[in-house]
Amino acid sequence: AQKVTQAQTEISVVEKEDVTLDCVYETRDTTYYLFWYKQPPSGELVFLIRRNSFDEQNEISGRYSWNFQKSTSSFNFTITASQVVDSAVYFCALWNRDDKIIFGKGTRLHILP
Amino acid sequence: EPEVTQTPSHQVTQMGQEVILRCVPISNHLYFYWYRQILGQKVEFLVSFYNNEISEKSEIFDDQFSVERPDGSNFTLKIRSTKLEDSAMYFCASSQHLREGADTQYFGPGTRLTVL
Numbered sequence: 001a002q003k004v005t006q007a008q009t010e011i012s013v014v015e016k017e018d019v020t021l022d023c024v025y026e027t028r029d030t031t032y033y034l035f036w037y038k039q040p041p042s043g044e045l046v047f048l049i050r051r052n053s054f055d056e057q058n059e060i061s062g063r064y065s066w067n068f069q070k071s072t073s074s075f076n077f078t079i080t081a082s083q084v085v086d087s088a089v090y091f092c093a094l095w096n097r098d099d100k101i102i103f104g105k106g107t108r109l110h111i112l113p
Numbered sequence: 114e115p116e117v118t119q120t121p122s123h124q125v126t127q128m129g130q131e132v133i134l135r136c137v138p139i140s141n142h143l144y145f146y147w148y149r150q151i152l153g154q155k156v157e158f159l160v161s162f163y164n165n166e167i168s169e170k171s172e173i174f175d176d177q178f179s180v181e182r183p184d185g186s187n188f189t190l191k192i193r194s195t196k197l198e199d200s201a202m203y204f205c206a207s208s209q210h211l212r213e214g215a216d217t218q219y220f221g222p223g224t225r226l227t228v229l
Contacts, residue, residue: 035217037220043222044220045204046220093156100146100158100171101148101218102158103155103156105154
């Protein structure tokens with residue numbers, strides 16, 4: 001079965017703190033892709049990153065970084081020096097050869113000023 | 114930067130009425146999708162569409178739903194007889210390629226459907 005689990009339903013941190021959003025996935029396939037999307041209060045889904053199953057190199061983009069570990073089936077997302085504008089719901093998602101993306105339930109992140 | 118657009122942004126309808134949600138995918142994309150998100154819940158796949166036919170659909174996508182690409186730019190989702198539980202945000206998405214690996218699906222801003 002394919003499944004994405006985001007165990008953290010809601011997180012609150014004070015601005016400038018670092019925060020890590022957890023994502024654990026399940027899939028039978030050896031070829032798959034993982035995504036993170038951001039959903040700000042306005043409701044749209046904003047693409048953040050795509051990572052394929054053969055590339056375990058961690059990625060950094062500004063204050064965002066992603067840690068992909070196949071051994072633990074995890075694809076965690078860290079925001080460094082968080083800002084109020086980072087407040088949103090963040091979805092981790094999985095694609096594996098079906099014509100669809102499977103989303104986790106999302107983590108609602110509150111950055112407090 | 115090209116983007117997926119959706120109209121209307123908010124649709125209110127009476128139960129039992131038909132609604133058509135419209136999407137204009139990114140122009141050079143070949144694969145189109147509809148997802149829905151019931152308020153406060155996760156995003157769920159409805160259907161994917163390629164080469165003028167459905168390539169995959171979920172159990173949610175029953176006979177009340179249909180999709181169409183009526184011209185070279187629009188991609189529509191029709192709900193024939195809306196139910197209260199169809200109230201949700203509906204997202205359209207498009208991508209360039211699929212079979213070579215999951216090309217990124219870019220999402221539109223969504224249409225919020227409210228069924229009264």
